[in-house]
Amino acid sequence: MSGKRATIYHIAEELGMSASYVSRALNDHPLVSQKIKEKVKKKAAELNYRHNSHAANLRQGSSKTMGVIIPHITQSFFSEAIAGIEEACFANNYSLIICQSHESFQQERKAIDTLVRQNVDCILISVSEETQSAEHLEAARDTGIDIIQFDRYLDKIAGYKVINDNLEAAYEAVKHLVNEKYKKIAFIGGPEHLPAFKLRKEGYIKGIKEAKLNIPFNYIVDNALSRERTIEAATELLSQKDKPDAFITVSDTQALAILQLAESLKIEVPQQLGILGFANESFTELLRPTLTSVDQQSKELGKQAANLYFGKSNEDNTKELTDEKLVIPSKIITRQSTLHKGAPASASKSGKRTAAKA
Amino acid sequence: MSGKRATIYHIAEELGMSASYVSRALNDHPLVSQKIKEKVKKKAAELNYRHNSHAANLRQGSSKTMGVIIPHITQSFFSEAIAGIEEACFANNYSLIICQSHESFQQERKAIDTLVRQNVDCILISVSEETQSAEHLEAARDTGIDIIQFDRYLDKIAGYKVINDNLEAAYEAVKHLVNEKYKKIAFIGGPEHLPAFKLRKEGYIKGIKEAKLNIPFNYIVDNALSRERTIEAATELLSQKDKPDAFITVSDTQALAILQLAESLKIEVPQQLGILGFANESFTELLRPTLTSVDQQSKELGKQAANLYFGKSNEDNTKELTDEKLVIPSKIITRQSTLHKGAPASASKSGKRTAAKA
DNA sequence: CTGAAAGCGCTTACAG
DNA sequence: CTGAAAGCGCTTACAG
Known part of the structure; x- marks a missing residue:
């Protein structure tokens, strides 16, 4: 482990400006000139500065992170769905946390808990074969997290479901x-x-x-x-x-x-x-x-599920969106x-x- | 989205005690009595309180999160390695973030960047076929993140490598x-x-x-x-x-x-x-x-790699640990x-x- | 165009 | 056994 990570304060100090301005420059705020942005970014690179998303998340209340829970990563159906989800996340500059339930209700609950603590903005889930109750999903939703189900879903919980015919x-x-x-x-x-x-x-x-x-x-x-x-x-x-x-x-x-x-x-x-x-x-x-x-069409299924969160559902490839169900x-x-x-x-x-x- | 998430302050208020004490109770601090712990946890459950790990991470400087980067999740070799990593993380109460490089050096760099911003404590990586330079790994390590390589590795970067014979x-x-x-x-x-x-x-x-x-x-x-x-x-x-x-x-x-x-x-x-x-x-x-x-032995490979970070390498199943190399x-x-x-x-x-x- | 200040939710030395 | 206070690193109204 080397020395402390650089923060916006270090950059601000070296450049003789305020931390707030550095923050704006780094985030491409419209009111900051191109020249200053470049200067700040150059210095940031020089100091090997890395944005600390925990601090930003804490401040903003959003983590720009999506969680996905599936029974098994080893089934290509699910790994392809994840590939689709990943694509959508990537396009929207979101990170993705993947959890497996291993078809166990207990582990599914654990996974939900992990994701809630990580402050994810949205959880995509294909439930385990044991899952009959939706309480854990509702509890997660109660903390303000969107829940989107795909493939294996429960009808009793409201929210989008992306499924096949x-x-x-x-x-x-x-x-x-x-x-x-x-x-x-x-x-x-x-x-x-x-x-x-x-x-x-x-x-x-x-x-x-x-x-x-x-x-x-x-x-x-x-x-x-x-x-x-x-x-x-x-x-x-x-x-x-x-x-x-x-x-x-x-x-x-x-x-x-x-x-x-x-x-x-x-x-x-x-x-x-x-x-x-x-x-x-x-x-x-x-x-x-x-x-x-x-x-x-597992990849499409995953992609559409993620895009539902991003509000960019591409209906070209879908049949209908009724009753909160998107049918692939x-x-x-x-x-x-x-x-x-x-x-x-x-x-x-x-x-x-x-x-x-x- | 429902109302605001409960914080330790809400719990403290309802219970007429300080937030610090609530925090200690929730974290099973030895100086807090069993009785109070139970009381606090009960109230926490009642308020649907969830620990905000971003705040804790920010405060503690550690995220209790591990990142893993692999070429493809779809190859069972890698998904089994992940299963092993997951097991080790689970046992140590760590979360796992999975990223794919899709055999692309560019995407591997992106993934490193994501993980650094997520403040992971450690990155496990099996590099892409394109990867020749280790600069991105070194840059990550310079921010204080441990880098552990497995299966596909570069010799030029120091740190553990978990590999086969x-x-x-x-x-x-x-x-x-x-x-x-x-x-x-x-x-x-x-x-x-x-x-x-x-x-x-x-x-x-x-x-x-x-x-x-x-x-x-x-x-x-x-x-x-x-x-x-x-x-x-x-x-x-x-x-x-x-x-x-x-x-x-x-x-x-x-x-x-x-x-x-x-x-x-x-x-x-x-x-x-x-x-x-x-x-x-x-x-x-x-x-x-x-x-x-x-x-x-992909699962074992992954598990040993993760356990190297947790400092619990089980050498029963390994041949040697010389030159920072653990051979499965x-x-x-x-x-x-x-x-x-x-x-x-x-x-x-x-x-x-x-x-x-x- | 730029800065000072507050606050996100937690943890933890310090003090009692 | 318990609390007040500071601070992690950022963002963003507010003010100029």
């Missing part, structure tokens, strides 16, 4: 499978207290009804977000006489688990079993067979895992959306 | 390939100004010499970290008469590119071509064939992509280290 997406997924001649389509869902998962289930049911498929009651599995629960449920379904010929899941992790299960059971995908995932994680196209998945369209990326018997595998790598490659 | 690892990689009967082993490297890559190349050369292999000069490719450069170089090598029968790379992204290139060229892996990657990214075991890779051992995870002709594929999924599954 979940019902539509699952409905389209069923239509795609029916198109590919799958008839016995099972659904592996997530916790129903989160609307994102509930709506996907509703979309699935809508599709099943419309196609007039005959589905046994136990083809619908709730609250199986974990790999373990998925394998357990899928193993049971695949071992009964009346087994499914396709699975729709609500995450790629679930879809991957089923794909690996099928491999170990020597069930051929897609010939004997179709598998469709959600989120279009980066690993989906590395699998063999490659995995069909619903692309949620999703799109099925068709790959090998849902091409039924006889279809040539080479036709599977269908077009990726422009937005996805950014 | 890079030379050893590459040397062992060659030995493994030689063992599997590969004889014409090519090396796709990274920018040589970063010791991590330079040492891997040296390890490769040591292995080649020891095995007395006859390697054409152009089998050694420098500075090909990007997917494009890798494909370009590998395409050229694989199209010549005297083509390699194996590739050692310095990243799994490079290895993946070569695997996909081989697939498109109808070159069989591992029978005709062995491929060995670096970092043991999570996607390596999802590929077909699965990819042999050097596991760098790495380990080859043998998978299908490097099993030569005739070897049964089922024998490939060798043991994963305990540390890796945490």
Whole structure:
């Protein structure tokens, strides 16, 4: 550690002017001449001066910092969302603090607390699978922090939600499978207290009804977000006489688990079993067979969520903003895992959306 | 936005005591009785009081915040390192600010600047591939911030470096390939100004010499970290008469590119071509064939780096701490992509280290 | 165009 | 065991 950090007082002293004037010059105040600004900035650089944002924040009551809480940084869905958020923050000269909940309600509360103490101006959150209560979010809001939810949200708390057309997406997924001649389509869902998962289930049911498929009651599995629960449920379904010929899941992790299960059971995908995932994680196209998945435009999702705070929502890429909900369209990326018997595998790598490659 | 945030003065007023005493009670000062502490904390909760760390930081000169700068959050190597850092921060009641450089020197400088302004106590960094100068790191250190490097480091700046036994690892990689009967082993490297890559190349050369292999000069490719450069170089090598029968790379992204290139060229892996990657990214075991890779214990790497700051380096898991370098051992995870002709594929999924599954 | 002064919310030597 | 007071480094009405 070297000597003390330089402050505006040091600069002021060296330059024979007041600290207030230095502050204005440094902040490009309009009433300060270009000449003085340059002089001050030069001296600041010379003294290796760094703006102390804690002091500024304390004074101004704003931290120019945004916080984001997500379940796992390791899922590319979330890391891409963060990339989008980062872009928006960067453009608005904001800093970003990232926290993970690791799908735990307790850790989510801890993270909220950290962010409140850091005096963030806004919290972007995709809640953990355990989160049912919104009290921690409301407490944060009570201290004056904006709360914006994305992807995984709770309806009971007011404020913006940036989400996908979940019902539509699952409905389209069923239509795609029916198109590919799958008839016995099972659904592996997530916790129903989160609307994102509930709506996907509703979309699935809508599709099943419309196609007039005959589905046994136990083809619908709730609250199986974990790999373990998925394998357990899928193993049971695949071992009964009346087994499914396709699975729709609500995450790629679930879809991957089923794909690996099928491999170990020597069930051929897609010939004997179709598998469709959600989120279009980066690993989906590395699998063999490659995995069909619903692309949620995660980066766009994150960017729009952040821009909602900055008041610059770009509605070009969105469907609607009603009821405080901003809906980002999703799109099925068709790959090998849902091409039924006889279809040539080479036709599977269908077009990726422009937005996805950014 | 609701009313003003409660401060210690509000609590003091309501309780008829001084702000200083409230502050002490809240901070569990030993001279304050348990009774009063409870009373104060209860009132604090009642008023929805939140500690303002900007004020505390300003007063104390420390922010209890650590910053980390990495090239990409999307690579599981880095997100796992962050998980380890996070764990250490959590245990020490520190907050963590994550910044990405996106492999750009300019963005890395920006990130340093952000962290300095946020008054972080310490910066953990894995530099971008473009980074050759350490001036920005030195400038940060001149403001009193500790700089700890991990994985990708510059030797020219003093301070701790937490790294792998890079030379050893590459040397062992060659030995493994030689063992599997590969004889014409090519090396796709990274920018040589970063010791991590330079040492891997040296390890490769040591292995080649020891095995007395006859390697054409152009089998050694420098500075090909990007997917494009890798494909370009590998395409050229694989199209010549005297083509390699194996590739050692310095990243799994490079290895993946070569695997996909081989697939498109109808070159069989591992029978005709062995491929060995670096970092043991999570996607390596999802590929077909699965990819042999050097596991760098990324989570441990991150954790040890953070703990170096906290002064609690756990040397159980490390080799040495000389010359300010803490070396984390790495380990080859043998998978299908490097099993030569005739070897049964089922024998490939060798043991994963305990540390890796945490 | 420029400066003196107050204050953001906390912590901590100092004093009792 | 408890309090008054100073000060961390900045910004910004207010005054000129």
